[in-house]
Amino acid sequence: MSAADLGVVVAALLTLAVFSFLYRDNPFYRFAESLLVGVSAGYYVVHYFDAGVVRKFWVPVVQQGQLWLLPGGVLGLLMLARLHPRGQWISRFAIAFYVAAWSGYLIPSVLQERILRQVAGTFLPAAGTTSVGALLAAVLVLLGVAAILVYFYFSAEHRGLLGAASRVGILFLMVGFGASFGYTVMGRLSLLIGRFQFLLQDLPASLRHISH
Amino acid sequence: MARGAWSARLAQGDRRILFLAVAATVAFPLLWPLNLPIRVSREARAFHAEIEGVEPGRVILLSFDYEPDTMAELDPMSLAVLRHAFRRGVRVLVMTTYAGGVGIAERVLAQAAAENGRTYGTDYAFLGYNPDFSATILRMGESLRGAYPTDHYGHPTGELSLLQGVDRYADIPLVVTISSSALSEYWVIWAGGKYHARIVAGNTAIQAVLIYPFLQTGQLAGMLGGLKGAAEYERLIGRDGAGVRGMDAQSLAHFLIVLFILLGNLGFLLQRRAARAREASP
Amino acid sequence: MKRTGPILLGFVVGMLMLVQFFTPNPWIAARYNNVLDWKQVVFGVTLILGVLSLLLHHGRRIRRRVAGWSYSGVTVAGLIVMILAGAVFGKERGPYPWLFAYVQSPMQSTLFALLAFYVASASYRAFRARSLHAGLLLAAGVIVMLGRVPLGEMIGFTVAGRFYSLATLSDLVLTVPNLAAKRGIMIGVGLGMTATAIKIILGIERTYLGKGA
Numbered sequence: 062m063s064a065a066d067l068g069v070v071v072a073a074l075l076t077l078a079v080f081s082f083l084y085r086d087n088p089f090y091r092f093a094e095s096l097l098v099g100v101s102a103g104y105y106v107v108h109y110f111d112a113g114v115v116r117k118f119w120v121p122v123v124q125q126g127q128l129w130l131l132p133g134g135v136l137g138l139l140m141l142a143r144l145h146p147r148g149q150w151i152s153r154f155a156i157a158f159y160v161a162a163w164s165g166y167l168i169p170s171v172l173q174e175r176i177l178r179q180v181a182g183t184f185l186p187a188a189g190t191t192s193v194g195a196l197l198a199a200v201l202v203l204l205g206v207a208a209i210l211v212y213f214y215f216s217a218e219h220r221g222l223l224g225a226a227s228r229v230g231i232l233f234l235m236v237g238f239g240a241s242f243g244y245t246v247m248g249r250l251s252l253l254i255g256r257f258q259f260l261l262q263d264l265p266a267s268l269r270h271i272s273h
Numbered sequence: 274m275a276r277g278a279w280s281a282r283l284a285q286g287d288r289r290i291l292f293l294a295v296a297a298t299v300a301f302p303l304l305w306p307l308n309l310p311i312r313v314s315r316e317a318r319a320f321h322a323e324i325e326g327v328e329p330g331r332v333i334l335l336s337f338d339y340e341p342d343t344m345a346e347l348d349p350m351s352l353a354v355l356r357h358a359f360r361r362g363v364r365v366l367v368m369t370t371y372a373g374g375v376g377i378a379e380r381v382l383a384q385a386a387a388e389n390g391r392t393y394g395t396d397y398a399f400l401g402y403n404p405d406f407s408a409t410i411l412r413m414g415e416s417l418r419g420a421y422p423t424d425h426y427g428h429p430t431g432e433l434s435l436l437q438g439v440d441r442y443a444d445i446p447l448v449v450t451i452s453s454s455a456l457s458e459y460w461v462i463w464a465g466g467k468y469h470a471r472i473v474a475g476n477t478a479i480q481a482v483l484i485y486p487f488l489q490t491g492q493l494a495g496m497l498g499g500l501k502g503a504a505e506y507e508r509l510i511g512r513d514g515a516g517v518r519g520m521d522a523q524s525l526a527h528f529l530i531v532l533f534i535l536l537g538n539l540g541f542l543l544q545r546r547a548a549r550a551r552e553a554s555p
Numbered sequence: 556m557k558r559t560g561p562i563l564l565g566f567v568v569g570m571l572m573l574v575q576f577f578t579p580n581p582w583i584a585a586r587y588n589n590v591l592d593w594k595q596v597v598f599g600v601t602l603i604l605g606v607l608s609l610l611l612h613h614g615r616r617i618r619r620r621v622a623g624w625s626y627s628g629v630t631v632a633g634l635i636v637m638i639l640a641g642a643v644f645g646k647e648r649g650p651y652p653w654l655f656a657y658v659q660s661p662m663q664s665t666l667f668a669l670l671a672f673y674v675a676s677a678s679y680r681a682f683r684a685r686s687l688h689a690g691l692l693l694a695a696g697v698i699v700m701l702g703r704v705p706l707g708e709m710i711g712f713t714v715a716g717r718f719y720s721l722a723t724l725s726d727l728v729l730t731v732p733n734l735a736a737k738r739g740i741m742i743g744v745g746l747g748m749t750a751t752a753i754k755i756i757l758g759i760e761r762t763y764l765g766k767g768a
Contacts, residue, residue, distance in 0.1 A: 064653060067657075068653060068656060068657030069657070071657050071658065072656075072657045072658070072660075072661035073661075075658060075661055075662050075665075076661050076662070076665045079662055079665040079666055079669065080665060080669070082669060083292055083669065083672055091623070091626050092626065092629055093662055094626075094662075094666075095626040095627070095629040095630045095633070096629050096630070096633050096658065096662070097633075097658075097659065097662040097663060097666070098609070098630045098633070099629060099630035099631060099632060099633025099634040099635075099636075099637070100633040100634070100636070100637050100654055100655075100658050100659045101373075101659050101663065102606045102609050102610075102630075102633075102634050102637075103606075103633060103634040103635070103636065103637025103638045103640075103641070104372070104373070104637050104641075104651075104654070104655055104659055105372045105373070105602065105606060106602075106603055106606040106634075106638060107637065107638060107641035107642070107646065107651070108372035108375060108402055108646075109372060109404060109599045109602040109603050109606075110599070110603060111646070112372070112401070112402050112403055112404050112595075112599060113404040113595060113596055113598060113599010113600060113602070113603070114596065114599055114600065114603070116422070116423065117403075117404070117592065117595050117596050117599065118596045120422075121422070129589055130589075130592055130593070130596070132589075132593050133592060133593030133594075133595070133596035133597065134596055136593055136596065136597045137596045137597050137599070137600035138600075140597055140600050140601055140604060141600065141604060143604060144604070144607065144608075149765065150557045150767075153557070153558075153560075153561040153764045153765065154560060154561050154564055155597050155601075156561070156763065156764060156765075157561035157562065157564050157565035157568075157764060158564055158565065158568055158593070158594075158597065159594060159597050159598070159601075160565065160755055160763050161564070161565030161566070161568045161569035161572075161755060161756055162568050162569065162572050162590050162591075162594055163407060163594075163752075164569050164572075164751075164752035164753075164755040164756050165568065165569040165570065165571065165572025165573040165752075165756060166407070166411065166463075166572040166573070166575075166576065167748060167749075167752045168573055168749055168752045168753065169573065169576040169577070170462045170463055170466050170467060170576075171462065171745045171748050171749055171752075172745070172749055173466050174461060174462040174465070174466040174492065175458075175462065175741055175742065175744075175745035175748075176742055176745045176746065176749070178466075178490050178492060179486055179490065179738050179741055179742055179745075180742065181490070182486065182489055182490035182738070183738060186489075198730070198731050201731050201732070201735065202731060202734055202735045202738070204735075205731075205732060205734075205735025205736065205739065206735050206738050206739045206742070208739075209735065209736060209738075209739025209740070209743070210739055210742060210743065212739075213739070213743045230739070231688065232688075232691060233732050233735050233736045233739070234736050234739070234740075235688045235689075235691040235692045235695070236691060236692070236695040236728065236732035236733060236736060237695075237732065237733045237735070237736020237737055237740070238692050238695075238736070239691065239692040239693060239694065239695025239696040239698075239699070239728075240482050240695050240696070240699045240728055240729055240732075240733040240736075241479070241482050241483075242692065242693075242695075242696040243482075243695065243696040243697070243698070243699030243700040243703070244478040244479055244481060244482040244498070244499070244699060244703075245478070245479050245674070246527070246530055246674050246678070246696070246700055247478040247499055247500075247501070247523070247527065247700065247703060247704075248343075248346060248477050248478035248479040248499055249667075249668075249670045249671040249674045250299070250522075250523060250526045250527070250530075250671050250674075251345055251346045251477075251478065251499055251500035251519065251523065252342075252343065252345045252346065252664060252667050252668040252670070252671060253295070253299055253345075253526075253668040253671035253672075254299055254303070254345065254500065254519040254522045254523060254526075255344070255345020255346070255348075255500075255515070255519070255664060255668065256345065256661075256664060256665050256668040257296075257299050257300055257303055257522070258303060258345075258515060258518065258519065259661070261300060261303050261304060262303070284680075285680060286676075286679045286680055288676055291672075291675055291676050291679055292672050292675070292676070294675075295671065295672055295675045296672075299671075309705035309706055309709070310705060310708075310709070311705050311708075312705070312708045312722055314726075315726075340663065341659060341660035341661075341663040341664050342663045342664055342666070342667045343664075343667070344660065344664055345664055345668070373659075373663075375646075376652060376655040376656060376660070377660075379652075380656070403595060404595050404596075404598040404599040404602065405594050405595045405598035405599075407594075408591040408592075408594040408595050408598070409595070411591055412588065412591045412592070412595075415584070415587075415588055415591075416588075419588065426647070467576070482699075482729070482733065482737070483737055484737075485729060485730060485733060485734045485737055486734055486737050486738040486741055489730070489734060498703075499703075501703055501704065520704065520705050521705070523704050523705075524704040524705050524706035524707070525706070526671075527700045527701060527703075527704045527706075527707070528701070528704075528706060528707075529675070530674070530675055530678050530700060531697050531700060531701060533675060533678040533679035534678050534679070534682055534693060534697065536679065537678065537679040537680060537681075537682065537683070538682075538683060538684055538693075541683050
């Protein structure tokens with residue numbers, strides 16, 4: 062029996078152990094769940110250590126003398142101070158560094174790509190099309206986006222024209238959430254199909270291999 | 274049985290029957306395929322056209338931005354894209370922004386490369402995982418070799434023949450992200466926005482519905498959505514795989530869910546009517 | 556110092572990362588690359604910290620023999636075996652990739668596959684068209700669900716030589732009202748993200764630093 066065939070059998074047993082939760086919570090499921098947490102945590106920590114500490118710090122700084130990478134290691138050590146209750150204030154420096162850096166490069170990118178380009182994409186198709194269908198679609202999108210933004214404006218009471226626009230916005234939002242619901246169902250069923258493909262196709266192939 | 278009790282049972286349903294119905298609906302077409310025809314969407318054609326438009330010999334970047342939890346939806350997509358690229362002689366630089374994506378990328382890449390007789394280092398390379406996806410995406414815009422001094426196996430990236438003359442997004446005609454999360458949005462925002470990379474995205478169904486705005490503005494040049502997207506791409510490249518095989522089950526299961534919704538609401542309506550009738554009677 | 560120091564550091568780093576977007580100055584570009592490299596080390600260590608916390612939590616459960624402590628033993632054993640497998644045999648061959656492929660991957664994907672059953676159960680027992688809004692949501696969901704599968708693509712009618720199917724209706728829903736909804740949310744969230752990011756850099760928003768900040 063090859064390691065791969067053994068692996069398929071082990072994988073099938075663990076798959077069935079997880080599926081057993083559908084009947085009710087039971088020791089097989091809880092064992093599988095606990096094993097998953099432990100094995101995946103171990104898997105991730107090996108990669109985080111290798112990629113984040115060894116390749117990004119140890120090798121460049123200690124072996125190649127790239128001392129400008131030293132502050133990264135210092136900040137990483139400051140982060141470890143979180144393990145002790147009295148040292149948690151020290152980790153604030155590392156957290157502030159990380160969160161502020163993220164915020165700094167987020168601002169121009171989000172403004173440009175999530176806001177300005179999207180606003181342009183709302184107006185320009187309505188202005189630049191000649192086909193009736195496309196024009197109607199573009200106008201509907203424009204009205205929908207405007208109505209939704211009015212709905213999200215909470216600094217004024219939603220009465221009169223504001224209230225009417227807000228109610229239209231809700232209708233668009235409901236259709237959007239419905240589409241998300243439909244796709245969510247699709248996504249979840251696809252994952253189930255994948256597991257059934259494994260149990261009904263890959264597993265029998267391995268069992269035939271083992272028996273020969 | 275009293276009408277109220279009957280409608281209450283219809284509204285509630287029996288969980289065991291519901292679960293068995295789902296299992297049977299999914300299993301049946303996997304064992305006895307129906308071979309339903311598959312229509313290819315506009316977004317999938319656009320995705321396909323982008324890879325068709327890359328000159329043989331050029332290097333594209335493919336990022337495996339997912340983990341085992343969504344591999345059923347995304348593995349078929351990744352494999353189809355790699356098969357397409359390798360068949361056209363396009364070279365592929367592979368990376369992942371998730372630690373859990375390393376094992377997946379190695380498996381899929383090994384399969385596609387072996388099928389097409391591709392050589393590591395010349396036709397493809399695997400950069401591996403770097404922590405912090407945002408820093409990785411941005412750093413690669415300044416220098417690929419700066420972001421990844423070595424590949425996943427420890428080879429200096431400066432010595433890989435694949436990366437001769439390739440060090441920034443400007444040197445790469447196409448970035449492909451196969452993603453289970455908002456990563457595809459971040460590729461658009463940073464690689465596309467700051468460094469003007471051309472991007473196509475393969476997503477889970479849950480994520481795909483969210484990125485239509487990027488498709489409409491052209492910030493994304495093409496998109497594949499869910500297992501259906503994978504099936505469409507497999508049809509476009511003329512090689513069926515797990516995507517196409519799953520479509521019969523997907524079709525029947527969706528109709529079953531719609532039936533559940535209708536039956537559940539029917540039971541609810543009848544239950545409500547019975548309750549009103551009880552209130553109205555003396 | 557405990558509060559002001561981090562806020563000051565945040566301001567300097569945040570402003571550097573913001574300004575670099577607008578200038579090609581080589582000194583600023585070099586510092587920008589430095590910050591990105593340092594961030595990756597901090598991120599890696601933070602994730603290791605998360606795993607260490609998990610280990611400490613389960614270690615406490617085992618020491619105190621709380622209910623279900625044996626499952627914590629399974630977790631800790633799995634963690635140690637995986638680390639040893641990677642450290643001793645390497646990441647590329649042997650037990651480490653085997654455990655990933657045949658233990659972690661199948662269980663991780665099956666856990667998410669379970670949700671399909673619960674979505675089906677919820678569809679029957681919980682999704683009620685109690686109002687116009689709920690009805691609209693369900694109608695859109697049903698159209699998209701049916702229009703995106705091969706069986707639904709076959710259901711339709713022909714007008715003037717062109718076949719209109721549930722797929723056509725589904726595409727319409729996705730590219731018009733859904734697009735508007737997602738774009739509206741995207742712009743709204745984008746504005747919120749930008750405002751929060753500015754407040755973080757300026758030190759107005761400090762909750763991310765924890766208690767006492």
